[in-house]
Structures are given as C-alpha cells and as structure tokens.
Amino acid sequence: MNLEVREVVGHLADGVEYTFWTFGGTVPGSFIRIREGDVVEFHLNNHPSSKLPHNIDLHGVTGPGGGAASTFTAPGHSSQFTFQALNPGLFVYHCATAPVPMHIGNGMYGMILVEPKDGLPKVDKEYYVMQGEFYTTGKYGEEGMQSFDMAKAIDERPPYIVFNGAVGSLVGDKALGAKVGETVRIYFGVGGPNMTSSFHVIGEIFDKVYPEAGLSLANHNLQTTLVPAGGACVVEFKVDVPGTFVLVDHSLTRAFNKGALGMLKVTGAANRVIYSGKEIDAIYLGAQADAGSDSAKREAELKAKIAAEIKSNPAIAGLTKEMQIEKGKQVYMGLCFACHQPDGNGLPNIFPPLAKSDFLLADRDRAVRIVLKGLVGPLTVNGKKFDSAMPPQEAALTDQQVADVLTYIFNTWGNSGEAFTTDQVKAIRNQTH
Amino acid sequence: MSFRMPIVRCGLTALALASAVKVLAEDTAALRLIPAGTYEPLLRSSQDPARIPVAAFLLDERPVTNADFLAFVTANPKWRRSLVSRLFADTSYLQHWSADLEPGPAAPLRAPVVQVSWFAARAYARWAGKRLPTTAEWELAAAAGYDRPDGRNDAALKRDLYAWLARPVPAVFADATSLRPDFHGIRGLHGLVWEWVDDFNTAMVTGESRADTTLDRNLFCGAGSAGASDTTDYAAFMRAALRASLKADNTTTSLGFRCARDTAPLNAFP
Numbered sequence: 001m002n003l004e005v006r007e008v009v010g011h012l013a014d015g016v017e018y019t020f021w022t023f024g025g026t027v028p029g030s031f032i033r034i035r036e037g038d039v040v041e042f043h044l045n046n047h048p049s050s051k052l053p054h055n056i057d058l059h060g061v062t063g064p065g066g067g068a069a070s071t072f073t074a075p076g077h078s079s080q081f082t083f084q085a086l087n088p089g090l091f092v093y094h095c096a097t098a099p100v101p102m103h104i105g106n107g108m109y110g111m112i113l114v115e116p117k118d119g120l121p122k123v124d125k126e127y128y129v130m131q132g133e134f135y136t137t138g139k140y141g142e143e144g145m146q147s148f149d150m151a152k153a154i155d156e157r158p159p160y161i162v163f164n165g166a167v168g169s170l171v172g173d174k175a176l177g178a179k180v181g182e183t184v185r186i187y188f189g190v191g192g193p194n195m196t197s198s199f200h201v202i203g204e205i206f207d208k209v210y211p212e213a214g215l216s217l218a219n220h221n222l223q224t225t226l227v228p229a230g231g232a233c234v235v236e237f238k239v240d241v242p243g244t245f246v247l248v249d250h251s252l253t254r255a256f257n258k259g260a261l262g263m264l265k266v267t268g269a270a271n272r273v274i275y276s277g278k279e280i281d282a283i284y285l286g287a288q289a290d291a292g293s294d295s296a297k298r299e300a301e302l303k304a305k306i307a308a309e310i311k312s313n314p315a316i317a318g319l320t321k322e323m324q325i326e327k328g329k330q331v332y333m334g335l336c337f338a339c340h341q342p343d344g345n346g347l348p349n350i351f352p353p354l355a356k357s358d359f360l361l362a363d364r365d366r367a368v369r370i371v372l373k374g375l376v377g378p379l380t381v382n383g384k385k386f387d388s389a390m391p392p393q394e395a396a397l398t399d400q401q402v403a404d405v406l407t408y409i410f411n412t413w414g415n416s417g418e419a420f421t422t423d424q425v426k427a428i429r430n431q432t433h
Numbered sequence: 434m435s436f437r438m439p440i441v442r443c444g445l446t447a448l449a450l451a452s453a454v455k456v457l458a459e460d461t462a463a464l465r466l467i468p469a470g471t472y473e474p475l476l477r478s479s480q481d482p483a484r485i486p487v488a489a490f491l492l493d494e495r496p497v498t499n500a501d502f503l504a505f506v507t508a509n510p511k512w513r514r515s516l517v518s519r520l521f522a523d524t525s526y527l528q529h530w531s532a533d534l535e536p537g538p539a540a541p542l543r544a545p546v547v548q549v550s551w552f553a554a555r556a557y558a559r560w561a562g563k564r565l566p567t568t569a570e571w572e573l574a575a576a577a578g579y580d581r582p583d584g585r586n587d588a589a590l591k592r593d594l595y596a597w598l599a600r601p602v603p604a605v606f607a608d609a610t611s612l613r614p615d616f617h618g619i620r621g622l623h624g625l626v627w628e629w630v631d632d633f634n635t636a637m638v639t640g641e642s643r644a645d646t647t648l649d650r651n652l653f654c655g656a657g658s659a660g661a662s663d664t665t666d667y668a669a670f671m672r673a674a675l676r677a678s679l680k681a682d683n684t685t686t687s688l689g690f691r692c693a694r695d696t697a698p699l700n701a702f703p
C-alpha cells in the first residue's frame with residue numbers, strides 16, 4: 001500500500017488557516033484497514049513540495065519504531081518496508097520525526113484497523129473520528145494564517161482541541177448520520193500530541209465499548225470512555241430515537257471553548273416511550289448580567305469612532321457590509337447556530353426560524369433588542385407559534401459583533417436588508433429594560 | 434525581476450544568455466566575519482563533547498543564487514542537468530530550471546538555487562574558491578539574533594522563523610538578499626531555504642544514522658530528545674532531522690546552500 005505525506009494549507013476554523021502536515025492530505029490521515037495475518041508492503045511517499053522529512057510509526061506494527069526507522073524519508077523521496085500484522089486491534093499511527101510533538105501537533109496521525117481473523121460483528125454505520133490539539137500562536141478564533149507555537153506546546157496550552165482536524169468538521173451538513181434502529185460503530189482515536197479524551201456522546205449510552213481498542217473484550221453500557229493520547233477505542237450503540245446527539249470530550253471547556261464537538265444526526269420516527277420530548281416549559285430567569293464593563297463600553301465608543309471615520313470614505317464604506325456579513329457569520333456559527341441551526345431554519349416548536357422570518361424582517365430595532373436583551377414569551381413566526389425563551393447576549397457580544405451578526409442574518413438564506421451600525425446597537429443597549 | 438524579464442521576453446538562446454550572464458556572474462556573494470564561539474551540539478552521545486569551540490570564519494552574506502549556479506554550470510559542463518552523473522545528483526536535480534543553461538521563470542536569477550545535491554554544492558564551493566560551512570559553523574552563525582549576538586531570546590527572529598516553517602514551500606523563491614540581515618550582516622539563514630552543511634551526515638550521529646538498530650541514537654519519537662542539549666529548540670530539531678534524512682545525492686525543493694571560507698587566505702584546496 002501507498003501513503004503520501006503532504007504539507008497542505010487548510011482551515012482550522014472559520015477564517016483561521018493553518019499548514020497541516022498530513023498522511024494522505026487530511027487530518028486524521030487515511031484510515032487503513034487490514035486483517036490479522038496480512039503481510040503488507042508499505043510505501044511512504046514524501047511529496048516533493050514538503051519542507052521536511054517525515055516517517056511513520058504504526059502502533060499496529062511489531063518492529064523497531066513501528067516502522068519509523070525504516071520510513072524516514074526526505075522531501076521528494078519514498079521508502080518501503082514490509083510487515084506482518086500479528087495483533088488484531090485499532091491502532092494509532094503517527095509521524096515520529098523530531099520534534100515529534102510538532103509533527104503530531106500539525107496533524108500527522110491516523111489509524112490502522114487490524115480486523116481479527118473472522119472479522120468484526122456487522123453494524124449499519126461505521127465512522128472514523130480522531131481528536132487532536134493545535135498549538136496556534138493566536139488565541140482561539142483569531143483570524144488569518146496561524147503558525148505553530150512552540151512555547152504553548154511545551155506548556156501544553158492548546159487554543160484548539162478538535163475532532164478531525166478542524167472546528168466544526170462534524171457539524172451541520174458534515175455531521176455524522178444514522179436512522180432510528182441502526183447500530184453505529186465509531187472508531188475513535190486520540191492523536192494528541194498531549195491531551196487524553198473523555199469521549200462521550202450526549203444523549204446516548206454506549207452499548208459496547210472495546211476499551212483501549214483491544215478487540216477481544218467488550219464492556220457494556222458505558223457513558224464516557226477515557227482514551228489516551230496515542231490510543232483508541234471502539235464504541236457501538238443502537239440509536240433508538242431521532243434527534244441530534246453531540247459528540248464531546250467531556251472535559252467540557254474543550255467542547256465549549258476549543259472545538260471538541262461533533263454531531264450525530266439521527267432521523268426517523270420518534271418513540272415517546274423511550275423519550276417524551278419536552279413536557280413542561282416554565283420560564284426561570286436569574287439576574288441578568290450587567291450591561292458591559294467600563295472597558296467594554298470604552299472599546300465600543302472607540303469602535304464607533306472608527307466606524308464613523310470609515311463611513312465618511314465611500315470607497316471603504318462599500319466594502320464594509322460584505323465584511324460585516326463575513327464577521328457576522330463567524331459570530332453566528334459560534335453563538336447562534338446551536339439553536340437557530342446553521343441553515344437558519346430553527347427547530348420546529350422550539351427555536352423559531354430566522355430564514356425568511358416575517359417577525360425578524362418586520363422590525364429592525366426589535367431584532368437588535370432581541371439579540372441584546374433576549375426574548376421571553378409567545379410569538380408567531382411565519383404563522384407558527386413559539387413560546388419559549390432566548391437568553392440575552394449583551395454580555396457576550398460587543399456592539400460591533402451584534403451589528404455584524406444582524407447584518408449577516410438579514411442578508412443570508414434569502415433575507416435582505418441594510419447593514420446594521422454600532423450606533424443603532426449602542427442606542428438600544430443603553431435603553432433601560 | 435528586472436534582471437530576468439528582458440531575457441525571457443527577447444527569447445535569447447541559451448548560449449547567448451549564458452555569455453550575457455557570465456560577464457557579471459562568477460560567485461558574487463560577499464563574505465562576512467563570524468567571530469569565534471562555541472557550539473553546543475543538539476544531539477550527542479556520551480563520548481562527544483558538550484561544547485565545541487569554533488574558530489572565527491567567513492560566511493557568505495546570502496545563499497548561492499540561480500545566477501551564481503548558472504555561471505558554475507556554464508563553466509563546468511559535467512554539472513549541467515543533462516550531463517550530471519546519477520551518482521552525484523538524483524533525478525530531481527535542477528528539475529525546476531527550464532533548461533541546462535536557462536533557469537527560467539521558476540528560478541529567478543537572484544533567488545537562491547535549490548534542488549542541488551551535496552556533491553554539487555561542494556563542487557560549486559571549490560570552484561568559487563570557498564568551502565561549505567560545517568554544522569558547528571552554520572549553527573554558530575545561525576544562533577545570532579537580528580540585533581544581538583545571541584538570538585535565543587530574540588522574539589522577532591523566533592516569530593519570523595516559525596511563521597516561515599508554517600508556510601508551504603513557495604513555487605518561486607524570493608530574492609536571496611530580500612531577508613532582514615542578522616547581527617553579523619548575514620541574510621536568510623532562517624526563513625528562506627534549508628542549507629547544506631559539509632558534514633551533514635556525521636554531525637549528529639556517528640556511523641549509520643538510518644539503521645533500524647540505532648533507534649536510540651536517531652531522531653525518532655521520544656528517543657529524539659534523549660541526548661539533546663536543548664529540547665525546546667524545535668527549529669534546531671527540524672534542521673537536524675532534515676540533515677539526517679538526506680543522502681549526498683539528494684535534492685529537495687527547499688534545500689540550497691551557501692559557502693564559507695577560513696579567515697586566513699587559503700592557498701590550496703583539499
């Protein structure tokens with residue numbers, strides 16, 4: 001078999017670029033599937049455009065360095081070695097060239113499945129997911145081309161901990177899918193270089209876990225399974241009810257702030273006996289957050305000043321709406337999409353649509369107020385009734401971000417409207433509620 | 434740029450081009466003095482010294498350019514792409530040049546030459562009356578910062594270096610003189626191309642560095658840092674790994690070289 005090493009520029013998150021070092025052009029690298037006893041002639045080809053030498057250490061290979069010693073390959077060259085797969089299991093492979101943490105930290109890992117002689121039990125869906133961290137110079141979400149930050153790597157302070165090489169690689173239309181009644185198997189591994197994973201699927205219980213990916217012994221009915229860096233596990237579960245099930249590293253700031261979040265969308269008929277859906281909804285609001293700190297206000301004032309300067313220059317002014325839409329998209333994908341959905345269609349009976357929403361488009365000031373102060377109580381959108389609550393966002397968003405996200409939702413999914421300004425937002429933020 | 438354009442546009446023959454360039458191009462890089470110092474090898478066995486004294490020497494202010502190398506292959510036909518012995522250069526040798534004596538659009542005359550083997554780099558140096566720097570010399574020179582002799586804490590240099598590492602190899606390289614000079618007035622040691630050193634295959638490990646049985650002395654995995662003096666200098670590991678991966682006939686799209694000379698004038702070459 002052939003595996004090509006390539007250094008490629010790709011997206012680590014919206015607006016964030018990174019040069020990934022890859023096995024086969026993707027993070028994680030190509031999934032290799034062989035059977036116990038197979039004799040494999042392995043070619044590692046290092047693309048001529050590579051800057052660096054690379055090699056491969058396959059944890060499923062018995063021999064010095066798991067092949068690393070025999071596959072150390074200069075840019076534009078190719079190495080060959082042959083191994084026999086002695087032990088069945090799911091194994092991580094990775095580049096083992098010094099400095100190893102950087103090669104793995106740039107994406108050089110993947111998995112090789114050595115199936116037992118008589119194969120694995122049949123399932124309906126199989127998925128391949130790997131967790132890994134990225135040590136970028138910029139903080140989470142900082143736009144532009146990011147480079148590897150050696151100091152953060154040594155201190156083990158990654159701004160990103162993600163599934164399959166990017167924030168959002170398994171959400172929206174890239175989410176995993178299954179139908180009610182199907183059995184799903186996930187080959188889950190951790191490339192690292194440093195962090196372990198508390199792998200969990202919100203709303204599911206793993207029927208079977210092959211802990212640490214040894215395939216001879218399965219555990220049953222587990223919630224969260226610990227996967228070491230440079231290790232793997234195999235989980236299986238039958239999906240009984242429809243809905244979106246969220247894959248996380250249950251060390252939750254990683255899911256919430258660093259990107260370790262994916263989705264499994266299950267379609268099919270509901271089963272009210274297993275899961276009823278929401279039966280009662282009452283409103284409870286604690287104290288709302290203060291309307292921004294002094295420094296946030298000062299920042300907003302300065303931004304308004306800059307905006308005024310820019311507005312007086314017509315050449316720039318034309319570009320600003322487009323830019324606001326782009327930036328607004330990033331706010332939306334960070335903050336709003338979980339409820340209103342990436343396609344802006346919301347979820348029936350719970351989250352109202354923003355796409356072509358008559359309620360939204362009817363009143364621009366009201367839209368600003370909703371984003372800032374939240375919304376409680378019954379309303380009708382496009383003829384459908386909703387009676388729920390949206391949390392206020394004023395503590396989380398600057399005036400600019402509010403203006404951007406509104407400009408985005410007013411100019412996407414078939415909506416159209418003028419750009420929002422920070423002045424508009426500020427005026428409403430300062431109204432007492 | 435202006436150097437190359439008229440030549441391409443008038444479509445001069447390779448021969449005319451060669452003679453046109455020959456007038457101004459022998460090896461034209463200026464040499465700068467690197468004062469004596471010590472080099473702490475990144476990787477060493479217990480027998481090797483921790484600090485190696487390095488005598489003062491002269492180092493090219495910039496890497497060897499395509500124009501320099503064109504002058505060299507013009508004067509030495511056996512180093513032309515179509516004539517070179519396969520023992521001394523692999524099949525990618527100067528592959529990005531348009532023809533034997535025509536660097537062409539992918540290899541601007543002022544850009545550093547790449548896709549050259551160690552044998553070719555050495556032959557060039559001898560022809561130019563110079564030599565390749567040793568690993569110790571190269572690393573000593575490269576330890577300087579932009580504005581101070583010891584670059585370890587030069588944040589600007591570190592930032593530029595890691596930003597360069599994060600960028601893929603460009604299709605066409607920038608001018609060899611385009612980078613900011615360092616404390617010694619040398620440009621492009623970091624951030625342009627990798628560079629051959631004379632002892633690329635011996636500085637790090639003795640014997641056969643690529644054998645399966647010497648894993649503990651090689652640059653793999655955790656073992657890569659077992660005997661290292663400074664495990665936090667990732668860029669130094671990358672240079673060491675690159676050198677270790679190479680054979681003397683190898684060429685890569687981002688590997689060039691520059692020359693050095695002893696401070697005392699040389700009267701004979703080995």
Ligand SMILES: [Cu+2]
Nearest residue numbers: 054095103108
């Ligand atoms: Cu690598």
